[in-house]
Amino acid sequence: MNLQFVFMQLFNGLILGSLYVLLALGLSIIFGMLGIINFAHGAFFMLGAYAAYTITSYIIPDYWLALISVPILMAAFGSLCEIVLFRRLYDLPPLYIMLLTFGLMLVLQDAARLVFGSMGVPFGTPKSLTGMVNLGFMYYPSYRLFLIAVTSCAAFAVWLFLSKTKLGCIIRAGTDNPKMLEALGINISRTMTLVVGLGTGLAGLAGVLAAPIQNVRPLMGMDLLVDCFVVVVIGGMGSLGGSVVGGLIVGQIIAIGVMVWPPMANTLIYLFMAAFLLVRPRGLFGRESFHE
Amino acid sequence: MPRSQFLTLVTFFGLALVFPLVAPYEALATEILIFALLAMSYDLVLGYGGMLSFGHAAFFGIGAYTTGILLIRVFPSVPVALTGAICVSGLAAAFVGYASIRRHGIYFTMVTLAFAQMFYFIAFKWTGLTGGDDGLQGVPRPNIGPIDIHPEINLYYFILALVIVSMFIIVRVVNSPLGATLQALRENRNRAMSVGYNVDRFKLVAFVISGCFAGLAGGLYALLLNMVPLGSLHWTTSGEVVVMNITGGMATLFGPVVGAVSIILLRDIISNYTDAWSLFMGLIFMMAVFGFRDGIVGFFQNKIMPTAAKFLGQVFPKKH
Numbered sequence: 001m002n003l004q005f006v007f008m009q010l011f012n013g014l015i016l017g018s019l020y021v022l023l024a025l026g027l028s029i030i031f032g033m034l035g036i037i038n039f040a041h042g043a044f045f046m047l048g049a050y051a052a053y054t055i056t057s058y059i060i061p062d063y064w065l066a067l068i069s070v071p072i073l074m075a076a077f078g079s080l081c082e083i084v085l086f087r088r089l090y091d092l093p094p095l096y097i098m099l100l101t102f103g104l105m106l107v108l109q110d111a112a113r114l115v116f117g118s119m120g121v122p123f124g125t126p127k128s129l130t131g132m133v134n135l136g137f138m139y140y141p142s143y144r145l146f147l148i149a150v151t152s153c154a155a156f157a158v159w160l161f162l163s164k165t166k167l168g169c170i171i172r173a174g175t176d177n178p179k180m181l182e183a184l185g186i187n188i189s190r191t192m193t194l195v196v197g198l199g200t201g202l203a204g205l206a207g208v209l210a211a212p213i214q215n216v217r218p219l220m221g222m223d224l225l226v227d228c229f230v231v232v233v234i235g236g237m238g239s240l241g242g243s244v245v246g247g248l249i250v251g252q253i254i255a256i257g258v259m260v261w262p263p264m265a266n267t268l269i270y271l272f273m274a275a276f277l278l279v280r281p282r283g284l285f286g287r288e289s290f291h292e
Numbered sequence: 293m294p295r296s297q298f299l300t301l302v303t304f305f306g307l308a309l310v311f312p313l314v315a316p317y318e319a320l321a322t323e324i325l326i327f328a329l330l331a332m333s334y335d336l337v338l339g340y341g342g343m344l345s346f347g348h349a350a351f352f353g354i355g356a357y358t359t360g361i362l363l364i365r366v367f368p369s370v371p372v373a374l375t376g377a378i379c380v381s382g383l384a385a386a387f388v389g390y391a392s393i394r395r396h397g398i399y400f401t402m403v404t405l406a407f408a409q410m411f412y413f414i415a416f417k418w419t420g421l422t423g424g425d426d427g428l429q430g431v432p433r434p435n436i437g438p439i440d441i442h443p444e445i446n447l448y449y450f451i452l453a454l455v456i457v458s459m460f461i462i463v464r465v466v467n468s469p470l471g472a473t474l475q476a477l478r479e480n481r482n483r484a485m486s487v488g489y490n491v492d493r494f495k496l497v498a499f500v501i502s503g504c505f506a507g508l509a510g511g512l513y514a515l516l517l518n519m520v521p522l523g524s525l526h527w528t529t530s531g532e533v534v535v536m537n538i539t540g541g542m543a544t545l546f547g548p549v550v551g552a553v554s555i556i557l558l559r560d561i562i563s564n565y566t567d568a569w570s571l572f573m574g575l576i577f578m579m580a581v582f583g584f585r586d587g588i589v590g591f592f593q594n595k596i597m598p599t600a601a602k603f604l605g606q607v608f609p610k611k612h
Contacts, residue, residue, distance in 0.1 A: 096581045229405060
């Protein structure tokens with residue numbers, strides 16, 4: 001095993017980790033506010049990739065347009081789901097809204113299969129980002145470096161939004177105590193819509209970014225989703241820092257697993273999670289008895 | 293066992309005896325029986341224990357693979373294979389349960405799901421043992437003593453006997469002090485703890501019992517199909533079991549059975565017309581959550597029965 005290959009794998013782990021970070025951030029924000037696991041999150045990711053495909057191959061063949069419009073479209077779609085579906089179930093135990101998102105996942109996936117076929121669609125690397133970059137110690141595809149850069153910016157923007165703006169402050173307060181927020185006269189239902197929109201937008205962004213490097217197919221989100229659950233369990237639910245660190249850790253575990261023992265690469269993260277839970281049940285940055 | 297539950301069990305048995313005669317085909321009737329058992333085993337966890345596990349497919353799948361592997365590789369005996377399935381699934385449930393029950397609510401769901409996914413990947417990658425993506429092919433159906441279970445109808449009655457015995461045991465468990473404690477934990481965890489119950493241990497016991505029956509259901513599924521599909525381990529199977537519980541009615545004992553019958557029949561009917569079963573399944577899921585939260589059995593108990601009782605009361609007023 002030469003050093004070049006090791007670096008290559010570590011960078012690929014970083015790519016995978018970036019996607020995990022984006023998805024886990026969305027999951028975590030939605031979880032913090034609604035107290036549910038959004039099973040439809042993987043389907044939102046998949047829809048984002050298909051939306052990018054539709055835009056670039058049928059409307060305007062411009063990746064940059066897709067990169068900007070798809071997250072906005074998906075955010076709108078997520079908000080719509082919140083208004084039409086989720087909102088009706090807030091008074092019930094969280095079990096029901098969780099099952100609703102599971103049903104939504106099945107519907108969206110099968111609808112995508114019926115429309116686009118189960119085999120997946122081709123999606124090339126955008127023209128302006130083809131080629132390799134010389135990093136000094138190795139060559140690496142420039143699109144992949146671009147992906148890492150965009151993810152870092154997005155994660156930073158989310159952090160900035162949640163910690164420095166007034167709206168972000170309201171969202172964080174809502175995560176801790178929605179009832180108190182309502183008592184203070186803040187329109188909590190609009191905040192909920194916004195939060196689901198934000199999370200879905202992030203999933204959509206992950207979808208556009210993943211489209212050129214993954215096969216765009218109906219089930220692409222489903223397998224990634226369970227890995228993201230591992231990410232948030234390791235990072236600690238509802239913690240943004242946990243999502244970032246957890247995502248990077250899980251990405252690296254898979255990359256290293258591929259080097260060491262390829263068939264077990266995916267299994268390793270579950271074993272790691274099991275071991276981790278025994279030592280620190282609440283996750284890296286999770287708070288004790290938060291939303292239990 | 294309360295009289296009403298005993299009567300329901302007897303009614304179920306009576307209906308099940310003649311069911312293959314009216315079912316579209318015998319294998320479908322058998323499949324319904326198997327999923328009825330699986331759904332009822334899950335009711336112990338969700339309905340009575342209040343634990344939304346998304347990993348029940350693991351125990352079902354592990355039971356199926358254990359049965360298949362034992363029959364193919366080790367010893368062609370159905371009782372041995374099924375006993376093995378129950379034991380191995382129970383062990384797996386003990387392992388998953390031990391690691392996940394210390395977390396509650398959402399965390400519990402995610403951890404069970406992640407463990408189930410782990411088993412899925414192991415079965416997917418360990419091609420030499422499990423056949424990987426193609427599933428485990430060629431599971432035989434050897435005779436059990438003098439009984440030949442090759443004809444579908446014989447297999448049906450053999451499985452019916454096992455399912456009835458299992459259901460009887462599950463009903464006994466639910467009515468035992470353990471079942472009562474579980475319900476107490478579900479309703480008010482803190483109070484149960486302050487009374488002095490070791491909450492986690494009770495939950496674990498229920499989880500393991502449930503895993504054993506799920507494993508038995510899996511073993512029977514391997515016998516029915518003569519193979520084990522990899523999909524039996526996938527987490528969508530767990531979702532299907534959850535929806536059987538919700539549509540039938542949680543914590544009503546026979547609700548999940550009704551749910552399993554409805555879902556499997558519906559799948560059979562819909563798949564005659566379209567392959568978009570998943571889409572319909574998702575819609576059923578969403579409708580169940582929106583409009584049918586008590587499930588079919590709950591609907592009868594809470595809406596139809598009181599109305600009927602009221603109506604009967606008006607027609608035949610009680611004499612004072």
